[in-house]
Amino acid sequence: MVTRSHFIPRLPVVDQVENKRFQVSVQQADFDVSALQRALLQDNYEEGAVASFTGYVRASNARRDLHTLELEHYPGMTENSIRDILAQAAGRWPLLNAGVVHRVGALRPGEQIVWVGVASAHREAAFGACEFVMDYLKTRAPFWKRELGKDGAFWVDARESDAERAQRWLKIDE
Amino acid sequence: MLKVLFFARVREQLDCATLDLPWQPAFSELGALQEHLCQKGAHWRDVLSQENIIRAVNHCVVDSSCVLTDGDEVAFYPPVTGG
Numbered sequence: 001m002v003t004r005s006h007f008i009p010r011l012p013v014v015d016q017v018e019n020k021r022f023q024v025s026v027q028q029a030d031f032d033v034s035a036l037q038r039a040l041l042q043d044n045y046e047e048g049a050v051a052s053f054t055g056y057v058r059a060s061n062a063r064r065d066l067h068t069l070e071l072e073h074y075p076g077m078t079e080n081s082i083r084d085i086l087a088q089a090a091g092r093w094p095l096l097n098a099g100v101v102h103r104v105g106a107l108r109p110g111e112q113i114v115w116v117g118v119a120s121a122h123r124e125a126a127f128g129a130c131e132f133v134m135d136y137l138k139t140r141a142p143f144w145k146r147e148l149g150k151d152g153a154f155w156v157d158a159r160e161s162d163a164e165r166a167q168r169w170l171k172i173d174e
Numbered sequence: 175m176l177k178v179l180f181f182a183r184v185r186e187q188l189d190c191a192t193l194d195l196p197w198q199p200a201f202s203e204l205g206a207l208q209e210h211l212c213q214k215g216a217h218w219r220d221v222l223s224q225e226n227i228i229r230a231v232n233h234c235v236v237d238s239s240c241v242l243t244d245g246d247e248v249a250f251y252p253p254v255t256g257g
Contacts, residue, residue, distance in 0.1 A: 055257055071256065072182050074249060077233035102256060114257055134257060142230075142249075143256025144182035155183045158226075158253035 022086040023099040024079050031101045033115060040097045040119040047096050051126035052117040053134050059109035065149035071104040071113070074142040078102075081141040089118070089132050093125035100133065102143065132169055139166040176201060176242065178211070181251035187221045197244040204229055205238035207248065226253050 023039065025031075033054055041047050057069045082100050089095060097119040107113060116133045120126040145156040178193040185191050193211075201207045208229070212219035221227075230249040231240050242248070 073256070074179070074181055074230075074233075074251065077230060077249065080233045138257035139254065140235075141256055142181065142251060142254050144252065145255045146182075155186075155252070156255040158255050162257075 021090075021095070021097050022083055023097075024082045024086070025099075025101045026073055026075075026078055026082075026104055027101065028103060028105040030103070030112060031115060033112075036099055036101060036115055037117055040099060040117050042097065046121060047119040048121045049123040049126040050117060050119045051123070051130040052115065053130055054112055055114040055134075057107050057109045057111050057113055065151065066109065066147050067150075068148040069107045069109075069113075070146040070148060070153075071102075071107065072144045072146070073102075073104050078142050082137060085133055085136040085140060088136070089129040092132065093120060093129045095120050095125060095129055098129065098133070100137065102137075102141070104143070106148075135162070135166045135169065138162045175245065176207065177247045178207075179247065179249040181249065183252045184221060184224075184227065184250050188218060201242050203238065204231060204236060204240040204242055204248065207242060208238065208250075222250060224252075227251070228253065 033052070037050055037052055040050055059066070082102070086095075086098050086100065089098065095118060099115070099117045101115045103111075103113050114134075114137070116130055116137070118126050118129040118133065120129065139158075139162050147154050147156060175197055176195045178195060180188055180190055180192075195201070195207075195210075201210065208222055212222055228251050229236055229238070229240070230251070231242065232247055
């Protein structure tokens with residue numbers, strides 16, 4: 001009989017090898033994109049392609065006086081969700097290494113929020129997986145944005161267009 | 175004990191981040207736990223009955239029929255907006 005113990009997630013368990021291939025960090029500190037990209041490359045030169053995405057805090061938004069963007073997350077579940085998304089990507093494309101860094105806390109316009117990097121032998125897998133990870137991250141991983149401006153603080157609403165982008169990966173499977 | 179967590183807009187609306195509830199067999203389904211929380215008052219019922227609220231048990235998104243056991247961590251949160 002299988003028993004569940006406290007805090008053991010029901011997500012597919014990502015093994016130690018996958019944890020090494022998939023680096024996930026949720027942090028307040030800024031990050032160095034060049035260093036993150038270098039860390040995706042192994043010593044045996046198998047990677048022919050690295051695709052990456054960096055998201056920034058926009059100055060122009062629905063509320064134009066935005067001066068701060070606050071990001072909240074669910075410690076533990078957020079990291080597990082991202083690892084699960086990377087594992088799903090690895091099930092679709094032949095990935096060698098991948099990483100996600102997502103910042104939390106108070107950010108100013110122009111600051112980096114999120115980085116996704118994917119290394120593979122060929123560009124098709126790297127491009128596809130990078131986009132897939134971002135689409136799923138935006139709609140599955142528990143992060144919440146709150147905009148602060150002179151009119152007060154407002155939680156950002158989820159966008160239907162983000163849900164549709166993630167949904168189209170399911171349609172591709174059909 | 176059940177640990178119940180609320181995040182973001184839901185946490186603000188309820189003015190509550192965490193509840194530690196002594197385990198009761200009546201909590202054996204998530205829907206029953208949710209109804210128990212709704213009975214804390216009309217405001218709790220309004221907030222937790224929002225159509226788009228997401229429920230997670232032990233870090234997995236689930237529905238009302240999810241079976242709970244003593245020691246589980248349950249979370250209620252609004253649609254996510256990261257990235």
